[in-house]
Amino acid sequence: MKRLAIACLLILLPAAVGAAPACGNTAAGFEAWKAGFATEARRAGVGTRGLQALAQARYATRTIAADRNQKSFRYSLEKFMQLRGADAIVAEGRRRKARDPAFYASLERAYGVPSGVLIAIHGMETGFGRFMGDSPVVSAITTLAYDCRRSDFFVPHALAALTLVDRGEISINTRGARHGELGHTQFLPGNALTYGVDGNGDGRIDFYDISDALASTANFLHRKGWRPGRGYQPAEPNFAVIRQWNAASVYQQAIALMAARIDR
Template sequence: MAPSPRAAACHNGLPFDRFLAELKQQAIAAGVSQRALSEAAPYLVYDQSIVNRDRGQRVFGQVFTEFARRRASDGAAQQSQARIRMYAAAFNRAEKEYGVPPAVIAAFWGLESSFGAELGNLHTLPSLVSLAYDCRRSEMFQNETIAALKIIDRGDLTASEMIGSWAGELGQTQFLPTHYFNYAVDYDGDGHRNLLRSAPDVIGSTANYIANGLKWRRGEPWLQEVRAPQNLASSFPWDQADLTIKLPRSKWAQFGVTYADGKPLPNDDMPASLLLPMGRTGPAFLAYANFAAYTEWNNSLIYSTTAGYLATRIAGAAPMRQPSAPVVQLPFNEIKELQQLLVRAGFNVGKVDGVLGQQSRIAVKTMQAKYGLPADSWPTAELLARMRSAPR
């Protein structure tokens, strides 16, 4: 499929074949062999449909409780526990070597591919070179293409075996090729790092990436469900509920935060953030330093919170408390209208798409504080009404 004319705009007008020739030279300079390039050659072709998917990809739009109900259910936790028992030796070895608990590894494994059942069905190399030629993330995908060629060179996978998602992720925990090349380990001893077919390799490699790529802190928690004092809603410092704000657990205890079962928090200095994915009337969590690994893995707050919560369930935590009343969510059109009003007020909310992303949450929190509303970053009908009536 021929590239669109604008695809070459960031490459000084180079047609795709000239761009590809230059990319191959970069690969050779990075140590890729001619053998690997020859093997990959039939797959180094442009596919406009991949670029179209990248430009039109849907934003993560579900609310936390909806996504968690589907992906972090009792059944999901039990399936993960069964995998941990099935591959106990690999999980135990990974925890000993990398300090990452089996529950954390298994949660990502289940969420990313249903333990290898959903790997994607597209050849990886056409996706990578097409996205490398496109201007949106060209440098990133040039590096990913070279990493994929290095994986072939190393003998982990052949070019024809490289099949995954449309955006180039590979394996049962959906690694980008740079992560695959840098963090994949041979845990089954066959001389190859095969994250498509070898469960031990998947377990060890995922642990290595979490520990050394995402800087996991051995022996420390990642997420714990808590209860915020609803009876003090007017005086509780909701504006402190922010992943960028870390306070000692003793301070959260002073504010009236307890564990979900009502037991007191430890009176210690361990720093944590109060995470309210659906505002002050929804679920509440303490997010610790290790939670940064989740937001680095996937910057969607809904995904990262669900992955962290699922890991706690696998590790034995009780199911999430149900709110005393359903959390009211603004309809899609009203969130979009609120975003438009926030833009008019001078905020950068990113794309006005009816989805509550991080930039929108920051803007909502600022306006809630301005109007004297609980600044919990969750958009409400009251905030929308205030902004509708604000002078233009």
Template sequence: MLAATPLSACADAPAMSARPGARAADPDLVPRATAGWSAWVASFKGRARSAGIRADVIDAAFRGAGFVPGVVARDRNQTEFRRSFEDYLNIVAPESKVEAGRAAFARQRRALAAIEARYGVPAEIVCAIWGVESNYGQRRGDIPTISAISTLAYDGRRGAFFESQLIAALRILQAGDVAPDRMVGSWAGAMGHTQFIPTSYLQSAVDFDGDGRRDIWGEDPTDALASAASYLAGAGWQRGATWAVEDPSGGLTPDAGGPSFRTGPNFRVIKRYNNSDSYALGVGHLADRIAGGGPLRASFGPDRFGMTKDQRQELQRRLTATGFDTDGTDGVIGPKSRAAIAAFQRSRGLPATGDPSLRLLAMF
């Protein structure tokens, strides 16, 4: 992994891999060979050969590949908006994910124990990363990695970075760890159960099950889980040290008025996987819950709209019951909830701000 780069490609968000079937549902995620992309690829192939990639590997990798317009749209539409820690935690560590994590941990208990014995990273931390990155393997992504990364390299916003990832992806193919048609992942090129970008894969991926391939893409998550532990161990994980503990006098308070934490040395190691305080806290808290721990002791206060989580959930329930579907009642006011609020506001002749409020709740 490059020192300044998160292992998974989107540092401030939970795993954003495409859901199964996303390409079929969204034509903008289907690769297409445009003139500009094809010209760029023709030029890139010479640079790839100079970097030691065999011509047959390059040809196989780009056979059927193309420009993916939806990838560019997602890259350009990343905003500066940052979720509150409460919202982030509601997304990455809700009760449903805790329960699923305990079940996944039980299924992989033997492999996780062996991985912990070798690398010193607690099994629950590895399992939590798996949960945050791909929902325990359910959201590994299905966008062809060569198409996604070459699109971003050609687009040019971070051209040098993505060209280095493209070279790394070709090295993975050249090593025979995966076939080109199985190398799929998120729109930003993060792959497999634990969402490795190609350079991080080359640095830290391991063949833990001994089948001769470092397979992070298949149904068996063993190599991916071991690779995540390998990465954290290489980043300086300290056996027996803490990641963080909830402490009213702790030095880290992500949300004003919310829980505070006293962080330990392994907190910084988790941030090497994804350079975000919320990410490290989310992984650590989910790991504690998977291991049998309880919810955070401190409560979160009202949000910037003056609403608590219970009030936001009640607003979502009432909107959905009235025909304005919020696509869930998790208390997170995301795009679907904002669209439902705006539609309700228009139906009442109000300015369509999409903002929740206690006044809006009282209208039902």
């Protein structure tokens, strides 16, 4: 039934997005936009809890500031890796792999994705879970859906976030990154809804649980076309899949390089 509900939501999203209320570039119109967006959310199948979360969402000024100032992706690869602490990520990544080889091997068996890739993403995104964000997810993602800069991109993620609230997987109090990303590997809500996996078998999907988060990350890469046993450096088959995870070229190259060092 859960899969059927998700499928129905995704079918309804295009119609909902097409009829979305007008975007804005300041906080002034956010409350009026929410009122209109609630109608579209209801039409897309969002229930009572999701609509209540939307009503409680606040315009996220820090999210807008972060969205306008993404400087790190403009650096050279060398500078980017230095700023992100690539050597430290590799060193800790190797320790993690050595400490729990069965866990990472099980993910590779299930999804075909090498340990190094998952570990590098985990380290890059949140420092292995040390900082998973301090922004209210629902407020952040609805603010971006309202903001004119990339409204079309974020509206489906906002609807997905409200659906995750309905399902009890997040709440109005859940905190994540400035763009509304969730958990250990920073899933956008739409991707969380589509690719989330119950990695530890407890009957729920929790992106703040490392098993669920890494299984979901592996599932994302697998379903995006990861080819087991093939390379993932630039010009190799699986590098195109890493590009599906993050659109920034410097990020993609950094993940590939760190993953190879971890997997040595």
